[in-house]
Amino acid sequence: MTNTVKEERLKKGLTQVQLAELVGVSRQTIFSIEINKYVPSVVLSIKLAKAFGKKVEDVFKLEAND
Amino acid sequence: MKLLLPHRFKRLGAAMAPLGFLLWLLMQKGYINKLLAYCFGQPVPGDDRTWFQLVNIVAAILGFFALLTGLYFIAFSKEKVEDEMVQSTRLQSFQFAAFLQIIVMIAGFLFVLLAGDPGEGGIMLFFVALVLLFWVAFIGRFNYILHFKYR
Incomplete structure (x- = not known):
């Protein structure tokens, strides 16, 4: 799965810490999501999409091997 | 999450574990005997004198359980x-x-x-x-x- 969390975060002018506080997770979680090392849960995905004002499927995309 | 200790226990564990290990190691290497002999002006016993042995046993138990408890505190503490x-x-x-x-x-x-x-x-x-x-x-x-x- 790929995501555009970093791009959307930068568009909003947020730091990783600010986004983490916004959605209630640690900065390390945001970092690992951005580098595609961690796949967030449905709840966290929805929270992130809401924080960006986007749909979940616009932020997170399935890859061919998923 | 209910089984996890508050975050402050992590620092306590980080202090307890190495100190406990050090105490256990000192006992194993015979330094407790040397310390007791120096403090009380007695030679290091060649045999198992009761009170020297007792202090060593207490040091071993305290050290080992401090190490285990410290590791438990580190392992089961919540993150920030x-x-x-x-x-x-x-x-x-x-x-x-x-x-x-x-x-x-x-x-x-x-x-x-x-x-x-x-x-x-x-x-x-x-x-x-x-x-x-x-x-x-x-x-x-x-x-x-x-x-x-x-x-």
């Missing part, structure tokens, strides 16, 4: 922010530690099979080391992933 990734990493680290322990246990048994019986003391030490290996591997991997790899 407890979220799903932290919990996932905690579970993966447990699996890693269990897998490593099994591998070392099999290697140990093969070693005994090929090299011969190390004796009761050697076997006991091996099993104690095996228990410690599990906790050290779990704590090491968990903290490495959270605080170094994904810093």
Whole structure:
């Protein structure tokens, strides 16, 4: 799965810490999501999409091997 | 999450574990005897004098249980922010530690099979080391992933 969390975060002018506080997770979680090392849960995905004002499927995309 | 201790226990554990290990090591190397002999102006006993032995036993028990309790505090303390990734990493680290322990246990048994019986003391030490290996591997991997790899 790929995501555009970093791009959307930068568009909003947020730091990783600010986004983490916004959605209630640690900065390390945001970092690992951005580098595609961690796949967030449905709840966290929805929270992130809401924080960006986007749909979940616009932020997170399935890859061919998923 | 209900089984986890507050975050402040992590620092307490980080202090207790090495101090406990140091005390146990000093006892094993005979430095407790040397310290007692120096403090009380007596020669280091060649035999098992009661009160020297008693102090050594107390030091060994205190040291070992301080080490175990310290490791428990470190392993089961909450992170500053407890979220799903932290919990996932905690579970993966447990699996890693269990897998490593099994591998070392099999290697140990093969070693005994090929090299011969190390004796009761050697076997006991091996099993104690095996228990410690599990906790050290779990704590090491968990903290490495959270605080170094994904810093």
